Amino acid sequence: MALPSEKNYLSHIAFDSVIFGFSGQKLKILIMEYHNTGLYALPGGFVMHNEDLDLAVQRGLLERTGLDNIYLEQFHTFGNVERYKPEVMRNILQADGHAIDNDHWMLERFISVAYYALINSDKVETRPDQISDSLGWYNVEELPELILDHNTIVKTALKYLQLNLSIKPIGKNLLPNKFTMKELQQVHEAILGTPLRRTSFQRRMLGLDILERHEKRFNGKAHKAPYLYSFVE
Amino acid sequence: MALPSEKNYLSHIAFDSVIFGFSGQKLKILIMEYHNTGLYALPGGFVMHNEDLDLAVQRGLLERTGLDNIYLEQFHTFGNVERYKPEVMRNILQADGHAIDNDHWMLERFISVAYYALINSDKVETRPDQISDSLGWYNVEELPELILDHNTIVKTALKYLQLNLSIKPIGKNLLPNKFTMKELQQVHEAILGTPLRRTSFQRRMLGLDILERHEKRFNGKAHKAPYLYSFVE
DNA sequence: TTCCTATTGTCTCACTTCGTAACAATAATA
DNA sequence: TATTATTGTTACGAAGTGAGACAATAGGAA
Numbered sequence: 001m002a003l004p005s006e007k008n009y010l011s012h013i014a015f016d017s018v019i020f021g022f023s024g025q026k027l028k029i030l031i032m033e034y035h036n037t038g039l040y041a042l043p044g045g046f047v048m049h050n051e052d053l054d055l056a057v058q059r060g061l062l063e064r065t066g067l068d069n070i071y072l073e074q075f076h077t078f079g080n081v082e083r084y085k086p087e088v089m090r091n092i093l094q095a096d097g098h099a100i101d102n103d104h105w106m107l108e109r110f111i112s113v114a115y116y117a118l119i120n121s122d123k124v125e126t127r128p129d130q131i132s133d134s135l136g137w138y139n140v141e142e143l144p145e146l147i148l149d150h151n152t153i154v155k156t157a158l159k160y161l162q163l164n165l166s167i168k169p170i171g172k173n174l175l176p177n178k179f180t181m182k183e184l185q186q187v188h189e190a191i192l193g194t195p196l197r198r199t200s201f202q203r204r205m206l207g208l209d210i211l212e213r214h215e216k217r218f219n220g221k222a223h224k225a226p227y228l229y230s231f232v233e
Numbered sequence: 234m235a236l237p238s239e240k241n242y243l244s245h246i247a248f249d250s251v252i253f254g255f256s257g258q259k260l261k262i263l264i265m266e267y268h269n270t271g272l273y274a275l276p277g278g279f280v281m282h283n284e285d286l287d288l289a290v291q292r293g294l295l296e297r298t299g300l301d302n303i304y305l306e307q308f309h310t311f312g313n314v315e316r317y318k319p320e321v322m323r324n325i326l327q328a329d330g331h332a333i334d335n336d337h338w339m340l341e342r343f344i345s346v347a348y349y350a351l352i353n354s355d356k357v358e359t360r361p362d363q364i365s366d367s368l369g370w371y372n373v374e375e376l377p378e379l380i381l382d383h384n385t386i387v388k389t390a391l392k393y394l395q396l397n398l399s400i401k402p403i404g405k406n407l408l409p410n411k412f413t414m415k416e417l418q419q420v421h422e423a424i425l426g427t428p429l430r431r432t433s434f435q436r437r438m439l440g441l442d443i444l445e446r447h448e449k450r451f452n453g454k455a456h457k458a459p460y461l462y463s464f465v466e
Numbered sequence: 467t468t469c470c471t472a473t474t475g476t477c478t479c480a481c482t483t484c485g486t487a488a489c490a491a492t493a494a495t496a
Numbered sequence: 497t498a499t500t501a502t503t504g505t506t507a508c509g510a511a512g513t514g515a516g517a518c519a520a521t522a523g524g525a526a
Contacts, residue, residue, distance in 0.1 A: 010245045010342065010344070011244055011245060012243045012244060012245050012246055013245055013246060013312075013344055047312065047344070049342065050314060051314065052312060052313045052314050053310070053311075053312025053313065053344060054312070054313075056312075074309065074310060076307065077286070077307060077310045077346045078286075079246075079280065079285065079286025079287070079289075079346065080285045080286065080287075081283060081284065081285050109243065109282065111243070111246055111280070111286060111346070113310045113312065113344075180503095181503085181504090182502090182503085197484090197485065197486075198503085199485085199486080199487085199504090199505085199506095200483095200484060200485060200486085202503090202504075202505090203483090203484085203505090204483090204484085207483090216493095218493070218494095219493095220493085220494075221493070221494070221501075221502075222492095222493060222494035222495055222496095222499085222500060222501065222502090223492070223493060223494075223500070223501040223502035223503075224491060224492040224493060224501080224502050224503045224504080225492075225493060225494095225502090225503080226502080226503060226504090227503085227504085413474095414474080414475090415473090415474085430513090430514065430515075431474085432475085432476080432477095432514085432515080432516085433512095433513060433514060433515085435474090435475075435476090436476090436512090436513085437512085437513085440512085449522095451522070451523090452522095453522085453523075454472075454473080454522070454523070455470085455471060455472065455473090455521095455522060455523035455524050455525095456471070456472040456473040456474075456521070456522060456523075457472080457473055457474045457475080457520060457521040457522060458473090458474080458521075458522060458523095459473080459474060459475090460474085460475085
């Protein structure tokens with residue numbers, strides 16, 4: 001693959017995406033592994049000269065993961081000097097077979113605008129274990145060491161996700177269209193990192209008037225079958 | 234004043250500050266007027282190559298307003314293409330007496346990281362009406378038309394300020410060290426844009442255990458004198 | 467001095483919300 | 497038919513909130 005050219009992208013500006021998915025019990029994140037280096041990083045990219053920042057992030061998501069029409073939320077911009085480590089970028093590019101001049105634009109300092117994405121289990125076809133060769137799902141609590149300040153970015157993303165849990169449609173974007181109350185509760189518990197009371201949670205959710213009740217889901221277990229719910233538009 | 238040189242600053246990256254102050258009843262914002270153009274804008278600036286983003290904003294605040302040690306909070310980064318209007322920047326620079334090449338770096342597209350600042354009435358010496366020749370306080374609801382997307386930036390800042398009102402020390406940073414309960418209530422009302430019940434507000438604030446009660450303040454009026462309060466550290 | 471007025475601090479009462487526990491309903495199996 | 501695990505609902509006390517009432521009081525008026 002050819003290197004991105006300075007002619008196409010704004011210098012000094014990058015973006016990184018913290019892509020959250022939910023699989024059964026745990027909150028997961030998509031992590032990239034750069035080949036031949038053993039380096040792990042958040043999927044990111046650069047902004048084209050004639051491209052909105054938000055659209056650049058959407059495009060980056062599509063290019064790297066094939067995912068389109070994903071819920072995205074900007075949460076913070078990271079611009080500390082310590083995050084400038086040109087030797088890391090050089091290693092990655094060289095391991096990928098590129099010869100780099102010392103004054104190459106990708107070796108300059110970048111300020112990174114960070115977004116989090118929420119992936120609906122529908123779209124990943126309940127297989128959040130591998131999307132491509134170099135992209136993998138990792139439990140939020142069991143991340144490998146990431147390059148630069150990417151571990152900090154993930155922590156911050158989680159903080160904002162928790163903050164937004166009660167004011168933005170988080171659950172809606174992490175679950176399939178229809179889900180049980182228990183699944184919704186597990187999403188909330190995974191995000192908050194604490195157990196919640198079943199009865200209080202159910203009462204509170206139903207009281208919000210944002211859920212529609214559908215048919216029951218019979219799962220072959222020897223007990224009462226739960227109702228399915230969906231978010232009303 | 235000499236133009237900032239590209240050698241000193243990161244290209245394509247700017248910051249803008251929404252500086253909130255509180256004067257008696259109203260929430261105010263510091264607005265810059267560019268001389269000879271009649272253009273109004275938020276005070277902003279650029280990031281030096283070896284400078285943290287947060288520190289650049291602090292420096293910009295100090296340079297433009299003389300204010301040091303101010304509460305700052307990053308809230309959003311604006312990167313739409315529509316905000317790129319080189320002719321505006323060219324007008325401002327030319328009106329200031331600079332001859333500009335067509336490929337001057339300040340005429341390129343910028344992505345702007347926006348911060349809001351909270352100014353304690355102590356520091357402005359209860360005179361939030363004029364700080365310098367080209368900086369003035371304006372009521373949040375009565376802003377002039379600002380350049381680029383700066384009116385949108387202000388609206389967004391206010392939204393985040395409202396969001397943070399209950400989880401960050403907003404009142405502490407907009408009021409002098411000692412204040413009455415009524416003054417604190419007026420700050421909250423100005424930020425939220427709605428009246429609040431006096432008794433509920435007082436009960437809620439006292440219940441938070443973050444206020445310390447001091448002596449009364451006698452203001453010469455023919456009624457009971459209110460206690461002064463301060464935030465506990 | 468005494469009364470009056472505007473404001474402040476507190477209390478009460480009804481209503482809602484939440485944690486907690488108990489209870490009823492039920493899908494499949496033994 | 498009885499059993500079991502899970503789900504949906506209800507009951508009850510604790511805590512918080514809106515709304516109003518009431519007491520306290522600093523200075524001015526009579």
